Amino acid sequence: MPIATVNPANGETIKTYEPMDEEELERRLQLAEATFRTYRTTSFAERAALLERAADLLDEDQADIGRVMTTEMGKPVKQARAEAAKCAKAMRWYAAHAEALLADEEPDPSDVTDSGASRAVVRYRPLGPVLAVMPWNFPLWQVVRFAAPALMAGNVGLLKHASNVPQTALYLEDLFHRAGFPEGCFQTLLVGSGAIDDILRDERVKAATLTGSEPAGRAVASTAGEMIKKTVLELGGSDPFIVMPSADLDRAAQVAVTARVQNNGQSCIAAKRFIVHADVYDAFAERFVAGMRALTVGDPLDEDTEVGPLASEQGRDDLEELVDDARRGGARVLCGGERPDGPGWYYPPTVVADVTREMRIHREETFGPVATLYRARDLDEAVLIANDSLFGLSSNVWTRDEAEVDRFVRDLEAGGVFVNGMTASHPALPFGGVKRSGYGRELSGHGIREFCNITTVWHGA
Numbered sequence: 363m364p365i366a367t368v369n370p371a372n373g374e375t376i377k378t379y380e381p382m383d384e385e386e387l388e389r390r391l392q393l394a395e396a397t398f399r400t401y402r403t404t405s406f407a408e409r410a411a412l413l414e415r416a417a418d419l420l421d422e423d424q425a426d427i428g429r430v431m432t433t434e435m436g437k438p439v440k441q442a443r444a445e446a447a448k449c450a451k452a453m454r455w456y457a458a459h460a461e462a463l464l465a466d467e468e469p470d471p472s473d474v475t476d477s478g479a480s481r482a483v484v485r486y487r488p489l490g491p492v493l494a495v496m497p498w499n500f501p502l503w504q505v506v507r508f509a510a511p512a513l514m515a516g517n518v519g520l521l522k523h524a525s526n527v528p529q530t531a532l533y534l535e536d537l538f539h540r541a542g543f544p545e546g547c548f549q550t551l552l553v554g555s556g557a558i559d560d561i562l563r564d565e566r567v568k569a570a571t572l573t574g575s576e577p578a579g580r581a582v583a584s585t586a587g588e589m590i591k592k593t594v595l596e597l598g599g600s601d602p603f604i605v606m607p608s609a610d611l612d613r614a615a616q617v618a619v620t621a622r623v624q625n626n627g628q629s630c631i632a633a634k635r636f637i638v639h640a641d642v643y644d645a646f647a648e649r650f651v652a653g654m655r656a657l658t659v660g661d662p663l664d665e666d667t668e669v670g671p672l673a674s675e676q677g678r679d680d681l682e683e684l685v686d687d688a689r690r691g692g693a694r695v696l697c698g699g700e701r702p703d704g705p706g707w708y709y710p711p712t713v714v715a716d717v718t719r720e721m722r723i724h725r726e727e728t729f730g731p732v733a734t735l736y737r738a739r740d741l742d743e744a745v746l747i748a749n750d751s752l753f754g755l756s757s758n759v760w761t762r763d764e765a766e767v768d769r770f771v772r773d774l775e776a777g778g779v780f781v782n783g784m785t786a787s788h789p790a791l792p793f794g795g796v797k798r799s800g801y802g803r804e805l806s807g808h809g810i811r812e813f814c815n816i817t818t819v820w821h822g823a
Contacts, residue, residue: 363525365552370436370671371661372705379528382552387561390549394491394518395566397546402488402516406461409514416541417453420446427502427533432662434527435498435673436707437625439663449506455789456810460514463807464814481821486814488516489592490568493561495582497574498524498673499628504573505534507787509548511810513538519548520567522558526673559585569593569813573630576798594802594812596630596794598727599755601785602748603633604770606741607641609760609782615649618733621758621784623657623711626670627731628677630799631756631785634728637736637747647715647735651696654711654733659702671707672730678707681730688714688723688734696735719750727753741766749775755795756785777803 366378382390420427428442437445467484474482492512496504501523509519523531535550551561555578562570562585569592572582579595586593603621605614621633638646662670672678678701685699698712715735717724723734738744748757756778759770771779777795778785787793787805794803803809 365525365528367434370673370707391566393546398490398518410457412541412543413453413457417450420450430529436662436671438667438670445503449502452789453510456510456514463810479820480823483819485817487817489813491518492813493520493567493570495522495572498527501527501530507804508571515810521550595800597800599630599799600634600727600751600753601756603636603758604744605638605646606761607639608762611646614760617784618650619653622733623669623731628729633758635734637738637744640737643737651713655697657711675707678709684723688721691721693717745773752798754797755799
């Protein structure tokens with residue numbers, strides 16, 4: 363894939379970039395290693411001041427970078443501005459909390475005396491240059507939720523961003539530079555995906571984090587395993603959205619629409635499989651389909667647009683194939699399901715019912731505004747359908763019955779259970795999944811410690 367900005371609303375190429383050559387890549391790796399030697403010794407207060415400054419600049423740039431993101435990958439411009447605001451919030455959160463999250467931990471002396479120690483301390487130390495392989499769907503947020511904790515921990519970052527969002531990638535390097543971070547603290551590597559393996563094998567790179575597809579995760583994890591390097595993977599998701607009879611159906615249906623089409627449906631944590639108890643299936647389906655039909659699809663730079671184009675032509679083709687395969691297998695398309703005429707990579711909000719296990723749409727992630735609708739006889743069947751997936755990123759359950767909540771929290775195979783609300787990431791809450799959705803956690807104290815050397819300091823009597 364060329365490194366280029368291609369407007370998904372009309373397919374026009376706006377700007378292309380030449381990949382870095384080996385000499386420039388080597389220069390940047392040397393710089394990252396050298397910068398880490400001194401940056402690792404800076405204080406939390408120094409790092410926090412720099413990150414606060416980056417947050418202030420991002421707030422000032424919100425409108426401009428919002429338009430850039432929309433032009434590069436098609437998200438509605440209101441959502442793009444909101445993404446920028448969320449990034450600034452995360453930066454400030456880590457600036458305020460990192461020191462406490464990484465404070466030395468000292469066990470009670472009575473617990474370690476039998477080890478011969480008079481005192482023991484657990485200290486969190488940075489690892490070094492960390493490679494971040496990031497996707498296009500949240501081109502600012504995916505990077506910042508890695509960069510903010512990594513920089514506050516004393517690491518330095520090397521960003522290999524998706525090739526279709528080069529302007530956003532370069533903006534991020536410039537943002538941290540303008541904020542005053544030392545040169546080499548955060549660098550964007552304009553390289554193709556073929557360069558990732560060699561970069562990860564370089565001994566100067568100490569760890570990697572990847573958000574993206576399952577094949578990409580397998581490739582990075584394989585190389586990192588061979589090189590004995592720490593990785594965090596956040597991969598695909600096919601999150602269930604379970605509605606039980608006690609739920610507020612109006613509210614559940616309203617949130618369901620947003621949960622499915624946020625970011626044009628191109629979100630790993632978007633609800634994708636809607637599992638509804640038989641007693642309320644028809645009532646929920648009527649409300650949900652009506653809400654999907656009512657969405658405004660159009661130019662993502664228009665303030666009134668709710669759903670824009672998919673980020674790539676291939677992405678639209680893949681989504682269309684899943685819907686067509688389900689239709690051939692006997693599924694009913696309750697709304698949408700037909701590619702519109704005209705320029706741009708648009709696909710309408712779509713609801714598919716009567717899905718069976720044999721259909722691809724049941725097994726694969728639908729990365730676009732397509733929802734699948736399932737009828738469950740009872741709670742047990744709802745859990746079975748929900749867990750009948752290779753993925754386990756997050757989940758949503760709608761019920762006012764506390765016993766049902768306890769069952770779902772106990773039995774759902776997912777990294778998160780959101781009760782009577784929509785899955786969302788937040789700086790203070792750990793984020794990540796199980797099964798083929800990956801491993802490790804981002805955000806919160808768990809996220810900042812992922813790329814730290816957890817050091818035991820033992821003092822003799």
